[in-house]
Amino acid sequence: MKRHALLAGIAALMLAACNQKAETELTLSGLNPAKFETTVNDAATHLYTLKNEAGMEVCITNFGGRIVSIMVPDKDGNMQDVVLGFDSIADYINVPSDFGASIGRYANRINQGKFVLDGDTIQLPQNNFGHCLHGGPKGWQYQVYNANLIDNTTLELTRISPDGDENFPGNVTAKVLFKLTDDNAIDIKYSATTDKKTIINMTNHSYFNLSGDPSKAATDHILYVNADNYTPVDSTFMTTGEIVTVKDTPMDFTTPKAVGQDITNFDFVQLKNGNGYDHNWVLNTQGDLNQVAAKLTSPTSGITLEVYTNEPGIQVYSGNFLDGTVTGKKGITYNQRASVCLETQHYPDSPNKPQWPSVILKPGQTYNSECIFKFSVEK
Template sequence: MSTSRRTVLAGATAGAAAAAGLAGTGTAYAAASPTGHSTTGHSPSRELFGRLADGTKVYRWTIANGGTRLKVLSYGGIVQSLEIPDRHGAAANISLGFDNLDDYVAESPYFGALIGRYGNRIAKGRFTLDGRSYQVPLNDGPNSLHGGDKGFDKQVWDVEPFSRGSDRGLVLRRISPDGEMGYPGTLKVKVTYTLTARGDWRIDYEATTDRATVANLTSHTYFNLAGEGSGSIDGHTLEMAAARYTPVDATLIPTGELARVSGTPFDFRRAKAIGEQARTPHEQVLYGKGLDHNWVLDKGSTSAPGYALTLTDPGSGRVMKMYTTEPGMQFYSGNFLDGTLAGTSGRLYRQGDGLCLESQHFPDSPNQPSFPSTVLRPGSTYRSTTVHTFSAR
């Protein structure tokens, strides 16, 4: 990771952690307890999932380990299915998605996709780097979202499976050429999906460039721990180690403020039901038609994955914890699901039927000098890691 990528709002994040009384929430991933799942792993396998209009084949890869089963498409690096057991040992797919390639191409709201070059929003699609101005596509009203209208989520990735010791996984690679979606530099990207012997899902991102550029990679998986197609996530509880968040304007661009969550619907320092927070008449909630904001994680940027959050479904008993090296977490409560998309179960997805937890740098960082930098330069390597652990209680 380059020095610029490690720049942290040290005073703000340390002060926020102290104010929240969360000194212990920076616990590294290695300290997490095992899930108790079976440690049986199987070599990755693939099958043809469909063909693009130009005839390009798209494959679906399946990896299984430690009681977790992951199905990934070569198109968009999409997580098409993520199966984990409940408190009774019954497995269910907890990610939203489609059962066919055409829907992913035509109308997917980033279901399960890898996001790049820049995850989240850039105001007016403009930024200046080393004195030169760049314009990237406007695909979210007046702003650019998730890398533009043909970002990494709409590209076919090269996929290589691996079985390494007790780990099973996939390495996804692609080269984003200089000028793709208006971004400078040829960006060589490698993303590794790993399932460990205890069923944890780890994502490692790496990228290098031959020209100064900006990079902010993430995963856009929609979760419903009760099971895909089961209904609302309002009853899920969320705990997040974040005493501040970044308020936005009416177009969902950060104002630059690091606001305290205390006394707002953004306070998840203790576990709270998502529905209680996402349905309040707070101005910021109204802007996003629910929660669609970046939380400033108390731990800041870290070299090893540190604790970020715990998501729980009381009904099934499923629990997901996230650890990350990233300083921010975009929490999106599925506000724009409108009952028009049918998922893998055949059921229509309505508002709040899934949620996203996107570990990343802050939105619009290229235009916010006080935010941690997303600049990547030749000779430096972009590195980021996020780990999802699963259990049931």
């Protein structure tokens, strides 16, 4: 009996050790899942890891529905982390950022945080040059989504946003479904329903540096945008309501070129207004998911990102406001233009621009948006 008890005790210790190891085992990107365990507004946060047969890894936290890391192979077969972010949930909570976030209710800007719906003027928070940006200072990027890890490649996040959330009308149930495919794509499907007429415009706000080394600027990345037109902005980054051609301007990426080729040409007023690129392009794809909306390539790593979407627009943001004050994963300082964001979306301030595609969601309708980030290598 003593021998059996001794063996049982040893087995229990070994099991406990294995469990402890499992809890502290690092992801391929070097993240410790234990550092993403906390509670925010009585909701538990975690880190979820998706892997495919090809060996690609995507780590996501349900705090803000954020993509924390994306590991993909470079031209030499070495795995590289190609997005900016933090090593712990504490930094995501304490350092204001949009790194990797699932943005809602309304991605991008609404003029003066104000819009009219059925004759009622709705005033939202004004958190960016007098405008409402990314749903306000308590937008969904700072809320905890309910998470359901469906399998090794699929994570479903749900956000129940109450009527009056940042003063947006309607009780909204929104879902973000991340699917990692075997051809190294992250297929993100957004959906939402409401019990009262409201507006919605969701996106993912990943900051890409495809070299795998965000200590260096991403201005050498080669960018293609399938768009003949864009929406200009004023000095407060607000769309003017115009749609103008990119032809013969620094905004023309219909022929691929380096992000940094024209980025400091502040004689062109739009680059001065945006402090670089921070604009919405009017896609030629017309909602066709089979057409490439944008393509970004690092000449250093050979890693290529193709973006597909059913959305009418894409915001290209060249990390202009990164200023070296934020330290991210692995202690790397994020300096200006360390990344490129490619945010699929309806156009900024669409609630105040009735001539543009509508962002209104009514009871009985379902909002659907899709964005595919597909990775490959150019050797």
